[in-house]
Amino acid sequence: MTILLKEKIDKAAIILLFFIFCLASHPSIAQANGMVTIRGTIKELKDGDSVKLIRYQYPFLLESHDNEIISYAVVKNNSFIFNISLHQKVEKCRLIFPEYLNHLNWQDGMIAPGHHLNISVKENRLSFSGQGAGLLVYNRLLDSITSISGIDRQGKSREKNFEIIVANISKIENIKNQVRSNDDAFSILRLNKTVGLVSTLYSIAERNDLSGKKFMQKKDDELYHQYLKGIFNNIQITSLPIVSISGLIRARFGCLYPKKQNESKLARDKAYITYLKANFKDPLLAQVLASFLYDNRNTDLLTQDYIDWIIKDTDFSQYNSLLKGIRRFSPGTLLPEFSLTDTLGNEVSLSQFKGNVLVLDFWYTGCFACVRTYKIIKPIIKEFEGKPVKFISISEDKVRDVWVKSIHSGLYTDPQHINLSAGKMGNIHPLFRYFQINAYPTVILIDKNGKIIGSPRKSYLDHGMDLKNKVQHSLDENL
Structure with missing residues (x-):
């Protein structure tokens, strides 16, 4: 890499550019192959814990949440290492630590073929070194000089x-x-x-x-x-x-x-x-x-x-x-068999509700949009009381106590409704993977014959009118 300096370059930019030069001055390494090495030494990590590296630049290429995981690394001697092969020239990623260190989770990572990156903790923040750090610094430099404040x-x-x-x-x-x-x-x-x-x-x-x-x-x-x-x-x-x-x-x-x-x-x-x-x-x-x-x-x-x-x-x-x-969840497709868990720990199959129009409401504790949507859905549920319509609340929460507490809060659902959970599987439960649920809330309609209708327009955009119309239309079709 060659750095040319001009008189008008900001002093801070010069320092950053020099840092990039020091970190990324080995283009031969970057061209060697598609391998990326990420090493981390964090004294707070416990042996046997796992660290996940997750891709999120191209989620639509993947069949399930599970496939978003690039790799797992098991912690040994407070350290972990990833040796992975990339097919894209630059990938954005997330580094997910165990829950007790989730304040360190790296949400805006960037990795490129041939780069190596060393991770440590300084003053309770992640610190980076190695060739791959040059990419991070360069990205921050671009952000700093292209601020759109004043727009x-x-x-x-x-x-x-x-x-x-x-x-x-x-x-x-x-x-x-x-x-x-x-x-x-x-x-x-x-x-x-x-x-x-x-x-x-x-x-x-x-x-x-x-x-x-x-x-x-x-x-x-x-x-x-x-x-x-x-x-x-x-x-x-x-x-x-x-x-x-x-x-x-x-x-x-x-x-x-x-x-x-x-x-x-x-x-x-x-x-x-x-x-x-x-x-x-x-x-x-x-x-x-x-x-x-x-x-x-x-x-x-x-x-x-x-x-x-x-x-x-x-x-x-x-x-x-x-x-x-x-294609597998386009309108008219028969929904496969799926089972979830109710608040008593019983396994409940969605097929047992066949003969009813189903409104599946996917949510999780802490989702503000889910609270807002439920406020709109709640009166709609009352409108269809006594009709063959089942509103089924499906939570991603992995911790049962958190889920049950949220049910009784009345913010996301009601204790009297049909409340089901994916359990410890969370969003890698087969039903979540089938519908590729990665945004919340998600509402999906199923007709009386168990065939997929699709999702209504987001309820907070039209006060639930599209949801009501689609449910009523499905009821009318099956009279």
């Missing part, structure tokens, strides 16, 4: 927002000239930061009124030729977190083609898919379509025919696990 997120100061974003992108380009490395990981971080900045402009405008969208329509040609064309054609684009690039593309679509009055979600989504296929090619096209499918899983829109139309003429081979998972 008007209401979207009224449009010209000012535009100037701030463009100025920050210029800073990234300046850093690119200061720090040169043949390690792809560094250029991927720069690309991701640029995508995030441009996405901010479109996202604010998309949430704004029509005048905000019109402003971005005028600026779009300039942004496209200066930044977007290069971003979309960059061979490293599919190495970015999918939420970054798909978020940018969706927000830009929303600005260029504002939603029509009374346009349905299905019509809007089809217009978006058509736009994607007309403007992008594989592998980026397949990745963004995969993101769309993942975001819309469990909804009643993703029928088998609709899925086939979405992926038609696209190389979806990389996303077979996603496709398999989504």
